[in-house]
Amino acid sequence: MKKLHFLEVEGNSKGFYAFFALFGLISLIGMLAAYYMEHNGHWVTGMNNQIVWGTPHVFAIFLIVAASGALNVASISSVFAKTAYKPLARLSGMLAMALLSGGLVVLLLDLGRPDRLIVAMTKFNFVSIFTWNILLYTGFMGIVGVYLWTMMDRPYNNLTKKAGMAAFIWRLILTTGTGSIFGFLIAREAYDSALLAPMFIIMSFSFGLAFFLLVLMGSYKYTQRDLGDYIVNRLKNLLGVFVAAVFYFVVVYHLTNLYSADHRDITLFILTGGGLYTFLFWVVQIALGSLLPLVLLYGPTGKNRTMIGLACALIILGGFAQLYVIIIGGQAYPMHLFPGMEVTSSFYDGVVASYTPSLPEFLLGMGGVGITLLLVTVAVAAMKFLPASLADEVANPHSK
């Protein structure tokens, strides 16, 4: 095995500026959209008193969940001592931080009063799972930051394992926390399931790794560095396992809900009668986001880089659909004020709430993705995150 050698991406290059400009523009548009929403108030969005969390939350939660998953590769390398993943550990940690930043920016900018961030950071109600999430996110940034440092600063290399362990535990708690934001809502039948938190963890594995693989292949392609099959195959096989695991969880989740009388209505709503939500579930989440990627990854196309990239993109798309169904579909289905009775009112009791995403919301969400990618672009150019080569003779610990 040749010596591993990390190198910054050339910052003074056309490619760098092109990506910088592209992601910068997306971020900028997102910020302008947020300003527009905040300046006018949320009436310019599709959100209302029934669907209180909309498209921005789908993006934000996707990015936060993926952040935790992006750390997977680093965890496997440091915690489970798999040397094959070691060259990727730095990128994995950095991407986790970038994804979390992007997600948090979206979450923050969608607040009714983002100017009061200081209140959120100083007044804590420790009964609230939201408060714990704020602390978990801040802690994640700190711990992964230290972890990266121990990886990149030679004298501290011996601490990497410990820091990696801390980061690994922290991210599991973090995703549990994110899942629990929904799990604690007793009144909403869609979320009232013990399976939600573990499902979020496995979702994070899948979305995070898909994002990671896409960034990895993209950056190596555009910097013309070697990326050998050895590492890509390992990652895509792992990704396939995660996708299958998410699929399994989704099946169990809906089956158990179908068997519980309390949850049958909402489950049938999502699975059969929910219009857009039903479409998103079956077509986008299941067919395009789970089954097709499995075929692409494990089938005859499994070695084709374009097809692997396509599979990653589909998994991400499916992830968005899944969160859309969970977050928005779960709110659209009416709560039962009087179970078993037919209920109507001026406040939309008893009817499926309507929600049409508006452009600014979508742009704000995209802005979060833009910020993530912008941070990655700058980071790989500024510091030694990427190995100069990941050709098989470098990456494969067993090659001579």
Next chain:
Amino acid sequence: MTINIDNKNNDETTTDSASKEMESSRRNFIFGSVAAAGLTVAPGIMLYQTANARSLSDFSLKEGASSKVRWGMLVDTTKEVDWNKCVDACNKEHGLGNETNSRDEQKTQYIRVVEVKNKGTGYSMSLPVMCQHCESAPCVDVCPTGASMKRADGIVLVDRHRCIGCRYCMMACPYKARSFVHEVLTDQTENTPRGKGCVESCNMCVNRIDNGQEPACVEASDGAIIFGDLNDSESSISKILAKHGGKQIRADLKLNPGVFYQGI
């Protein structure tokens, strides 16, 4: 309070006690009687005089919201009442309905009339639903900043000074009692400040209760809604509840709301 007149001040203690006194005066602003009225002859130098010798108890405030009390309401749905009168009274009291841009599903409603129909029997009824002022209020538990709060006397309300507009409380409320202000508001009533980006809900007309009045919807209900102290077994609401009973909506959630209904 003893005031120690000491002419041998050293500078430090003078400044220190002067600033202390400033602080105390400001703490007594409005609520405390200003026994030691402060006058300033020049910035930082205060002259003091006690009006009369007063004991410390004069400075203590009359109790605020007390946990000895639990305010509640009892709605008799069997009475022939136009519940919309309650809705109108509420809207008027709190200055609701002044949105100009919001769509209908974005507008604030503190109280709404809900029609309930039993599909099997065809029996139907209507009842007013507002914030149920839950004892274990999910909206209070989930709020990250403590903006959604329960007063000692059981009234649940939003402290808009702290609300960051995350809407988690709206997600958590089983009664859909909360609304989010989707646009810039002007011309609020002076008793109910409300504005863009904060969540709000029925506050049981806390301003009226503290002023010794009944909530607006109670007043408008022609006796179909009774307001009172659930902790006081001698209050009329407790007596009626003890005698005729009353049900809470979704009592199965065990949130112990402070709003009871008869005939549901």
Next chain:
Amino acid sequence: MWLHLNFNFSFNSSFVRKSLQRLPLFVVGLALFASFNTVSASQNGLGPEITIPESSGESCVLPSEQMRREHPDILKHDRIQTLREGLRAKADGSTLDGSLKQCVNCHAVKDESNKFVRIDNDQHFCVSCHKYAAVSIDCFQCHRDIPEGSGDFHALTNHKNINYSNVVPGTYNLTIKDMANIAPEVNSDDN
């Protein structure tokens, strides 16, 4: 918020600690003092002009100098008491309202056409200074900015019972203990 940080270092001298705690307050005070000096300087033709509107009563709840410096803290303190603690009455049982509406009622400014000016007008009492000092406030995003109805003034109801005629000038030295007794520790809110 940062004005009320509790320093947990253990200093030997409580005076040092106290002064340190006050330091930010002092700095802000100094800045404000300086800014008001600028105000008077401007009347000599230096810098921009500022007109501080008259209020409708004889005196505010505290002397003007003190109000200028401390009204943010006073307001924060009161909003906690009224809103969160439900304190709306004095010891003698008479009702009092610690809400901003009392301030607005006294300090509302009328324009030439005898109508109250709203918060978007530079003559509004709060705006006149805050604009000058470039300190933005969000109180009136929620609170009503002018008195309700037709100028129904409850001028200075809060302290009309104070008998100012008894005030004898002099400097009194209160012991720390006296002060602690009359000034119970209240946690001020931030924001």
